[in-house]
Amino acid sequence: MxxxxxxxxxxxxxxxxxxxxxxxxxxxxxxxxxxxxxxxxxxxxxxxxxxxxxxxxxxxxxxxxxxxxxxxxxxxxxxxxxxxxxxxxxxxxxxxxxxxxxxxxxxxxxxxxxxxxxxxxxxxxxxxxxxxxxxxxxxxxxxxxxxxxxxxxxxxxxxxxxxxxxxxxxxxxxxxxxxxxxxxxxxxxxxxxxxxxxxxxxxxxxxxxxxxxxxxxxxxxxxxxxxYKGVCHLYVDRAADPALALRLAIDGKLSRPGVCNSLETMLVHADIAEGWLPEALSELQARGAEIRGCDRTRALFPAAAPASEDDYAAEFLAPILAVRVVDSIDEAIGHIQRHTSDHTEVICSTDPAAIDRFVREIRSSAVVVNASSRFNDGGELGLGAEIGISTTRLHAYGxxxxxxxxxxxxxxxxxxxxxxxxxxxxxxxx
Amino acid sequence: MxxxxxxxxxxxxxxxxxxxxxxxxxxxxxxxxxxxxxxxxxxxxxxxxxxxxxxxxxxxxxxxxxxxxxxxxxxxxxxxxxxxxxxxxxxxxxxxxxxxxxxxxxxxxxxxxxxxxxxxxxxxxxxxxxxxxxxxxxxxxxxxxxxxxxxxxxxxxxxxxxxxxxxxxxxxxxxxxxxxxxxxxxxxxxxxxxxxxxxxxxxxxxxxxxxxxxxxxxxxxxxxxxxYKGVCHLYVDRAADPALALRLAIDGKLSRPGVCNSLETMLVHADIAEGWLPEALSELQARGAEIRGCDRTRALFPAAAPASEDDYAAEFLAPILAVRVVDSIDEAIGHIQRHTSDHTEVICSTDPAAIDRFVREIRSSAVVVNASSRFNDGGELGLGAEIGISTTRLHAYGxxxxxxxxxxxxxxxxxxxxxxxxxxxxxxxx
Known part of the structure; x- marks a missing residue:
């Protein structure tokens, strides 16, 4: 030097x-x-x-x-x-x-x-x-x-x-x-x-x-x-609208996988998993997504590869989705709190109590209810233009x-x- | 270690x-x-x-x-x-x-x-x-x-x-x-x-x-x-109310010299200096202030000690006041921009144009018009309590x-x- x-x-x-x-x-x-x-x-x-x-x-x-x-x-x-x-x-x-x-x-x-x-x-x-x-x-x-x-x-x-x-x-x-x-x-x-x-x-x-x-x-x-990165989560609650949840998964993961506000991990409540997950993952796979799942995910959708702990911390910047079945909203919130990059987390639910809890307990720069993670963007949120997205919880966040x-x-x-x-x-x- | x-x-x-x-x-x-x-x-x-x-x-x-x-x-x-x-x-x-x-x-x-x-x-x-x-x-x-x-x-x-x-x-x-x-x-x-x-x-x-x-x-x-410190300035404009200016100088310098929102430097417009400065500095001195002035200050008030350039950068934490006569508001603003600690600056003036200019061009955490610098305090400004005063121009300022x-x-x-x-x-x- x-x-x-x-x-x-x-x-x-x-x-x-x-x-x-x-x-x-x-x-x-x-x-x-x-x-x-x-x-x-x-x-x-x-x-x-x-x-x-x-x-x-x-x-x-x-x-x-x-x-x-x-x-x-x-x-x-x-x-x-x-x-x-x-x-x-x-x-x-x-x-x-x-x-x-x-x-x-x-x-x-x-x-x-x-x-x-x-x-x-x-x-x-x-x-x-x-x-x-x-x-x-x-x-x-x-x-x-x-x-x-x-x-x-x-x-x-x-x-x-x-x-x-x-x-x-x-x-x-x-x-x-x-x-x-x-x-x-x-x-x-x-x-x-x-x-x-x-x-x-x-x-x-x-x-x-x-x-x-x-x-x-x-x-x-x-x-x-x-x-640093966006490890964005979609939590599909037991009270989720199934069609809406699929829409958010497809848009979040596949509309532009290389950007920071795309989805990386989907957490699915066990009560809805059996009825929704197999068809949803088929559709995602048919559209080009690679699925990596936990054991319960793979039991419902055997075409999924096994997900490692690293997969739940990864920003793939690629059409890869990590999936995990959870027994409760507590487990979903706990997972997010452990793995969050403080960027964007989405809940899909029709239950006001679940939504309130998710919004209150998640501290990421954007919490999105029943819409795509891809909306965490200055233009989409009405700022006109953005100079960046802050995940530093000081001065500006989001x-x-x-x-x-x-x-x-x-x-x-x-x-x-x-x-x-x-x-x-x-x-x-x- | x-x-x-x-x-x-x-x-x-x-x-x-x-x-x-x-x-x-x-x-x-x-x-x-x-x-x-x-x-x-x-x-x-x-x-x-x-x-x-x-x-x-x-x-x-x-x-x-x-x-x-x-x-x-x-x-x-x-x-x-x-x-x-x-x-x-x-x-x-x-x-x-x-x-x-x-x-x-x-x-x-x-x-x-x-x-x-x-x-x-x-x-x-x-x-x-x-x-x-x-x-x-x-x-x-x-x-x-x-x-x-x-x-x-x-x-x-x-x-x-x-x-x-x-x-x-x-x-x-x-x-x-x-x-x-x-x-x-x-x-x-x-x-x-x-x-x-x-x-x-x-x-x-x-x-x-x-x-x-x-x-x-x-x-x-x-x-x-x-x-780091409060090097707070009082600018006494040509259009200042003389009694009010003295009041702000006494309160700013002497009510509690050991705190960060007390005055350190007073800048006085030349047009008001001859009529106001000698009596004002006598009063400040009689109340216990030590005056350090520029040559023009000392010509009007010979009891003042000469001020060094260091005096204009100092947080005295003591009843010492640095004084300087300036020919214009431009010179006052220039002096403050060079020496500011971004804490508190005060203008004493009845001229709305001078006040507007001072407020617009000074970037300190608090600009005070016709009141004491000592009001830059969480309790006094209505925050209820303060955890500190920030002079970092990020997240919180003041x-x-x-x-x-x-x-x-x-x-x-x-x-x-x-x-x-x-x-x-x-x-x-x-």
């Missing part, structure tokens, strides 16, 4: 932090206008972005990288349209900054408000998808923050080209380019340096595979909001929208209130 | 985390009743607590400790009355758990709610004041959490005696004692172990001197909310009450919604 660039990231972060004050001082219309200009600039700069992306693709291809990574890296006109549209959507979202979330007049006449302000400087550390460069910049700036971006080395040229477009929009608004500060040198020691900047970086958000997130979490001195990029602080207005009776109301200085 | 106790804190934290589920499953009345019983138990156990405290006092006295530490450590009947009353106050506070902070019906019929749940397990790391043992336990449990307490070695016997009382109340309610888990062995390696337990501890809150807080911040892998010990998560209720059109509404399994 070379330290020849030591101080490079600090210097960039200092300028980004100074730029955050300029972004924070814009009003709603100013920030929305800036984002529209950013969308226009990406649109107008697409030829340069596509050329840079071709160079990234060629380099990565020569290194013998696999198909999934190449697909994540690739940009084309359609994907650039998507980036432009995403920035415009964020521009149109309601402004969280300045929202008054509480107001109270105290007995002494003080008016106490809680008011949202930006966090300050947010660092995003991400992997191959170059669209994150624009998405993260749009969300952070819309909420009044500056952003420090460190993308993957594979997407280096694409990220630089996108950042250049964003910088043009900032310059046209008389704003410092460092409000969107890209760490162009992707050497790993710069990430380590970035993660130590407790006086400059208010929050770091890693976005990517479990290895990246673990690296950030284990090396950061700055606050980190993260999610999909993080614009509000998660702000903090509430106190504004206190008085007319001369003092704590001590001893202080003169009038004095000789008056 | 010995590692013979390695695993001791992990084992305690595991039991505390399990106990947190029992506390979370209580309802409002259950938790309020538990806190009343905790207050009764401390009241009934006061003889044992006082005896333990005498033993702590004797040991610390023999070690040659100074008066301020002894005063923080000492308990007497009045202070135990205070502890009992504080627990009862927390018992009477409104329950944050279960509060619905947002509710929306999506176009597809999903009902999306954000609902407050407890954080889980909160670790408190604190110094000599034994009342923190009871205060922190009451606040954490009221919000549905378990607490892992690590107090200072000086207060070891007092803390054990108080914890025993709290355990009796838990036992009487059929709840596990480990909901209030005290690290009785105060060896420092146990703090280090505690700060690594990312799978068990949801939040660590250090409470004490800057050294303790820095130690926790620098060694923690678990999330930490902290404040005084932390019960709400800060909870997190909002999503509860989503549907009637069979799936993301994919392909999923059967009715199936052969129905």
């Amino acid at each position: 070379t330290h020849q660039h030591s101080g490079y990231v600090r210097s960039l972060a200092e300028r980004a932090r100074a730029a955050s004050l300029a972004i924070a001082s814009l009003d709603d219309a100013g920030r929305a206008g800036l984002l529209s200009a950013m969308a226009d600039a990406v649109d107008a700069g697409r030829a340069g972005i596509l050329k840079a992306n071709e160079s990234d693709m060629a380099r990565v291809h020569d290194n013998g990288t696999t198909g999934a990574m190449l697909d994540r890296l690739k940009l084309d006109d359609g994907r650039i349209d998507g980036i432009v549209a995403a920035i415009r959507e964020v521009a149109a979202l309601p402004d969280p900054v300045g929202q008054v979330t509480r107001r109270e007049t105290r007995p002494n006449g003080l008016v106490v408000e809680k008011v949202r302000i930006p966090l300050g400087l947010i660092a995003m550390i991400y992997e191959a998808r170059p669209n994150v460069t624009a998405d993260a910049a749009a969300l952070c700036l819309r909420a009044g923050n500056a952003v420090l971006l460190r993308g993957g080395s594979e997407a280096r040229d694409s990220n630089i080209a996108i950042a250049r477009c964003l910088h043009r929009a900032l310059a046209d608004h008389g704003l410092p380019a460092e409000a969107v500060a890209l760490v162009e040198d992707t050497a790993r020691e710069h990430v380590l340096e970035l993660l130590q900047l407790t006086d400059l970086v208010d929050l770091a958000i890693p976005r990517g595979g479990e290895r990246l997130i673990r690296f950030v979490a284990e090396n950061a001195r700055v606050p980190v909001i993260k999610h 999909p993080m929208g614009l509000e998660s990029l702000t903090i509430e602080r106190y504004v206190v207005r008085g007319d001369g209130q003092a704590r001590h009776a001893d202080v003169p109301k009038q004095s000789q200085a008056a | 010995t590692h013979q106790h390695s695993g001791y804190v992990r084992s305690l934290a595991e039991r505390a985390r399990a106990a947190s589920l029992a506390i979370a499953s209580l309802d409002d009345a259950g938790r309020a009743g538990l806190l009343s019983a905790m207050a009764d138990a401390v009241d009934a156990g006061r003889a044992g607590i006082l005896k333990a405290n005498e033993s702590d006092m004797a040991r610390v006295h023999d070690n040659g400790t100074t008066g301020a530490m002894l005063d923080r450590l000492k308990l007497d009947d009045g202070r135990i009355d205070g502890i009992v009353a504080a627990i009862r106050e927390v018992a009477a506070l409104p329950d944050p758990v279960g509060q619905v902070t947002r509710r929306e019906t999506r176009p597809n019929g999903l009902v999306v709610e954000k609902v407050r749940i407890p954080l889980g397990l909160i670790a408190m790391i604190y110094e000599a004041r034994p009342n923190v043992t009871a205060d922190a336990a009451a606040l954490c449990l009221r919000a549905g959490n378990a607490v892992l307490l690590r107090g200072g070695s000086e207060a070891r016997d007092s803390n054990i005696a108080i914890a025993r009382c709290l355990h009796r109340a838990l036992a009487d309610h059929g709840l596990p004692a480990e909901a209030v888990a005290l690290v009785e062995d105060t060896a420092r390696e146990h703090v280090l172990e505690l700060l690594q337990l990312t799978d068990l501890v949801d939040l660590a809150i250090p409470r004490g001197g800057e050294r303790l807080i820095r130690f926790v911040a620098e060694n923690a892998r678990v999330p930490v909310i902290k404040h 005084p932390m009450g019960l709400e800060s010990l909870t997190i909002e998560r999503y509860v989503v209720r549907g009637d069979g919604q799936a993301r994919h059109a392909d999923v059967p509404k009715q199936s052969q399994a129905a």
Whole structure:
């Protein structure tokens, strides 16, 4: 590891932090206008972005990288349209900054408000998808923050080209380019340096595979909001509607198995298992699911492979479903409490008492009743756009929208209130 | 450093985390009743607590400790009355758990709610004041959490005696004692172990001197909310009411100089300085303040000592006031942005434009208009009680009450919604 660039990231972060004050001082219309200009600039700069992306693709291809990574890296006109549209959507979202979330007049006449302000400087550390460069910049700036971006080395040229477009929009608004500060040198020691900047970086958000997130979490001195993985459960209660339960299992497991809000484990109450499980698992298998079950599952559905304890902790990211028959809702809740990743858990039931208990005792970021786990997503839950899904039970828990990029602080207005009776109301200085 | 106790804190934290589920499953009345019983138990156990405290006092006295530490450590009947009353106050506070902070019906019929749940397990790391043992336990449990307490070695016997009382109340309610888990062995390696337990501890809150807080911040892998110090500013605008400005200076600096929300620096607009500053500083000096000023301050008030750059960064914790004359509100805001500890800043002005600008551009946890900095306190701002004042711009910023010990998560209720059109509404399994 070379330290020849030591101080490079600090210097960039200092300028980004100074730029955050300029972004924070814009009003709603100013920030929305800036984002529209950013969308226009990406649109107008697409030829340069596509050329840079071709160079990234060629380099990565020569290194013998696999198909999934190449697909994540690739940009084309359609994907650039998507980036432009995403920035415009964020521009149109309601402004969280300045929202008054509480107001109270105290007995002494003080008016106490809680008011949202930006966090300050947010660092995003991400992997191959170059669209994150624009998405993260749009969300952070819309909420009044500056952003420090460190993308993957594979997407280096694409990220630089996108950042250049964003910088043009900032310059046209008389704003410092460092409000969107890209760490162009992707050497790993710069990430380590970035993660130590407790006086400059208010929050770091890693976005990517479990290895990246673990690296950030284990090396950061700055606050980190993260999610490692989604091990999402569906509990099919004894009082479940059988058709509805099957629908949730199919959608949860098979509509997009590679994402974090897909199902991994299904827990089925013994009272419904005999009548429902064999046909449900046949249908899932017919649609391409691999079933791994406990002994009782396999007694009812012999085509299932045996499930190991590891299977009940796994995020398969594949059309594999672990299944277990349980004797009670207590057993289901206990299983989830042992194996939860704090992401999403679903109950399928028509029994209000069972639903209440499940909702009260499960502490995951989203508890879903009689709907698919796939709805734990910022867009689906009405946040407009998300910068990630937090499974850290602090600051934000679940999909993080614009509000998660702000903090509430106190504004206190008085007319001369003092704590001590001893202080003169009038004095000789008056 | 010995590692013979390695695993001791992990084992305690595991039991505390399990106990947190029992506390979370209580309802409002259950938790309020538990806190009343905790207050009764401390009241009934006061003889044992006082005896333990005498033993702590004797040991610390023999070690040659100074008066301020002894005063923080000492308990007497009045202070135990205070502890009992504080627990009862927390018992009477409104329950944050279960509060619905947002509710929306999506176009597809999903009902999306954000609902407050407890954080889980909160670790408190604190110094000599034994009342923190009871205060922190009451606040954490009221919000549905378990607490892992690590107090200072000086207060070891007092803390054990108080914890025993709290355990009796838990036992009487059929709840596990480990909901209030005290690290009785105060060896420092146990703090280090505690700060690594990312799978068990949801939040660590250090409470004490800057050294303790820095130690926790620098060694923690678990999330930490902290404040290092309060360098609070009063800006006396050109449009300030002179009598009101003096009142805020006296109350801010002199009503209790040893606390974090007292004033350290006063910035005075040049247009008001000549007419106001000499008499105001005379009055402050007559009341016991030591004045350290810039050259322009000293030209108007020669009795002031010269202020160094360090004085403008200092939390004096003493009746010392740094003073600086500024030519504009811009200069005042710039000074604060350079020197802020993100705690409390005050503007004294009758000019709405100046007030708006100050409130918008200052990002501290509390901005106070025409009132004393001393009001940045949970009790004064209507939170009922506080577990600390956060200057971390994440999760909670400013005084932390019960709400800060909870997190909002999503509860989503549907009637069979799936993301994919392909999923059967009715199936052969129905």
